[in-house]
Amino acid sequence: MDAIVVGIDVSKDRLDVAVRPTGEMFVVTRDTEGLDALAARLAPLAPAAVAVEATGGYETVVAASLAAAGLAVVVVNPAQVRSFAQALGKRAKSDPIDAAVIAHFIEATKPEIRPLPDAETRLLADLVARRRQIVAMMGAERQRQKRLTETRLQKSIARLLAALQKELSHLETDIDGAVRGSPAWREKEDLLASVPGIGKIIARTVIAELPELGSLDRRKIAALVGLAPWTRQSGKWKGKSFIGGGRADVRAALFLGAMVAARHNPGLKAFRDKLVQAGKPKLVALVAVARKLLTILNAILRDRKPWQPA
Secondary structure: OOOOEEEEEEOOOEEEEEEEOOOOEEEEEOOHHHHHHHHHHHHHHOOOEEEEEOOOOHHHHHHHHHHHOOOOEEEEOHHHHHHHHHHOOOOOOOHHHHHHHHHHHHHHHOOOOOOOOOHHHHHHHHHHHHHHHHHHHHHHHHHHHHHOOOHHHHHHHHHHHHHHHHHHHHHHHHHHHHHHOOHHHHHHHHHHHOOOOOOHHHHHHHHHHOOOOOOOOHHHHHHHHOOOOEOOEEOOEEOOOEOOOOOHHHHHHHHHHHHHHHHHOHHHHHHHHHHHHOOOOHHHHHHHHHHHHHHHHHHHHHHOOOOOOO
16 A cells, blocks of 8 residues: 655645545644644554645744654755646646645655754754844845945944844844753754864854754765755766755855865865865865865764864
8 A cells, every 4th residue: 555645735824735645635724723633634644754845934833743743744845846846747836736746746755754853953043043134134234334325324224233233142142042051052062163164153053954963974964955066967968066955054154164164174275275286166176175074064973072183
């Protein structure tokens, strides 16, 4: 008998649910009562996977609730689902159709089911994301400050920058309290920060947004972050390799760490210089340094041993 899989299309007020291979479809509300009813209805089916499409945060409480009910939940990339739908020739788009496509996608691809982050990890990820948003807003205001010369506008920007700086300080205090208040996270931060090029901000970004670090092999963790190159090749033609997808915020943090490590970490500096001397473009060399840095961080958490210079 074919395994049961469930696809869920999430919107603000409702959940459209599709079950394969039975073809059953139904709708529940996206509230406590609806989620409880959904968990109770799915539990007897013992689905191999329950897939929820990432939709700007609406999926978080759904995935957490179903996982807490003992169901195997996986959050899927909406871009991959839409590409799958196009490959099937399904140009129409509606919530029931999307739920059916999600279920079909899971049935065809059989993604690995990983434990979802717990409530504390999700909170830390939200705090880190909010800090990143505040920093981006401050950067935008400073750019306006350079362009605008009118006194009243300059005063408005100065007031907003002061408020944003105050909020940033509060967030950093909250993040510091969360990380240093948890023995497990404190140990992880100290291990990661032992690597030259990795500071507190990068370490905390990795802890919050890449909880799988240390539990996967180097190829899987690189693919998860989007640092595994994919090639384009057909016959004798071979195009350039690219990176992309994965967790862009973690990848951006690792790029910053790679830029510092390529100057101050002797081993990674020698690695980068060797690539550049071999004719690799500097950006390609930086990507390779970021990937190697990720491999090092993964091994450090796996072995629970701090950085040791060669």
